[in-house]
Amino acid sequence: AQKVTQAQTEISVVEKEDVTLDCVYETRDTTYYLFWYKQPPSGELVFLIRRNSFDEQNEISGRYSWNFQKSTSSFNFTITASQVVDSAVYFCALEYNNNDMRFGAGTRLTVKP
Amino acid sequence: EAQVTQNPRYLITVTGKKLTVTCSQNMNHEYMSWYRQDPGLGLRQIYYSMNVEVTDKGDVPEGYKVSRKEKRNFPLILESPSPNQTSLYFCASSLRGTGYGYTFGSGTRLTVV
Numbered sequence: 001a002q003k004v005t006q007a008q009t010e011i012s013v014v015e016k017e018d019v020t021l022d023c024v025y026e027t028r029d030t031t032y033y034l035f036w037y038k039q040p041p042s043g044e045l046v047f048l049i050r051r052n053s054f055d056e057q058n059e060i061s062g063r064y065s066w067n068f069q070k071s072t073s074s075f076n077f078t079i080t081a082s083q084v085v086d087s088a089v090y091f092c093a094l095e096y097n098n099n100d101m102r103f104g105a106g107t108r109l110t111v112k113p
Numbered sequence: 114e115a116q117v118t119q120n121p122r123y124l125i126t127v128t129g130k131k132l133t134v135t136c137s138q139n140m141n142h143e144y145m146s147w148y149r150q151d152p153g154l155g156l157r158q159i160y161y162s163m164n165v166e167v168t169d170k171g172d173v174p175e176g177y178k179v180s181r182k183e184k185r186n187f188p189l190i191l192e193s194p195s196p197n198q199t200s201l202y203f204c205a206s207s208l209r210g211t212g213y214g215y216t217f218g219s220g221t222r223l224t225v226v
Contacts, residue, residue: 004155006155009153031212032212033212033213033214035214043201043219043220043222044217044219044220045203045217045220047214050212050213050214052212091155091156093156093214095212095214098209098210099144099146099161099163099207099209099210100158100161101146101158101214101215103148103155103156103157104155105153105154105155106155
């Protein structure tokens with residue numbers, strides 16, 4: 001069965017701290033795609049990153065970085081030097097089987113000034 | 114601008130009063146889907162459509178109907194809404210089989226009293 005687990009329900013940090021959001025997935029498919037979405041207080045879903053199952057290279061985009069490890073079925077997201085504007089709910093998602101997508105339960109990140 | 118448009122953004126209704134949430138995309142996407150988001154549960158798929166006149170149940174289809182008469186439109190119908198359908202709803206679309214994830218609408222916050 002396809003499954004995405006975000007074990008951290010809520011995380012609270014102080015501004016400028018680094019924070020890592022964990023994501024563990026399960027799938028039997030050999031071809032799949034992993035995503036992170038951000039949901040700010042306004043409610044919309046903002047795409048952050050996409051990774052396919054054949055590309056285990058880590059990625060960095062400004063203060064954001066992602067660590068994809070197939071050996072542990074994890075796709076973790078790190079925010080360096082967090083800012084108040086990073087406060088949001090973050091969703092990890094797994095796309096498989098020709099468009100089916102399964103989401104984790106989300107992690108609510110609060111960054112305090 | 115490529116987008117998925119959902120209406121309305123907010124809706125308060127009474128138990129049993131039929132309602133329709135509209136969804137339209139302008140990207141000629143074949144795949145469209147409806148999700149509901151509830152605290153602690155992430156996004157769960159209600160129904161999806163692989164193409165015109167092709168729809169199928171997702172994980173939580175009870176109490177909902179959909180139709181796909183045109184490629185661009187995928188309305189969500191609640192024939193007899195109940196309070197447990199109070200939720201945040203998202204419509205999404207995607208090119209079939211590409212693994213590029215979804216384009217999401219802005220969400221519809223529904224309250225059934």
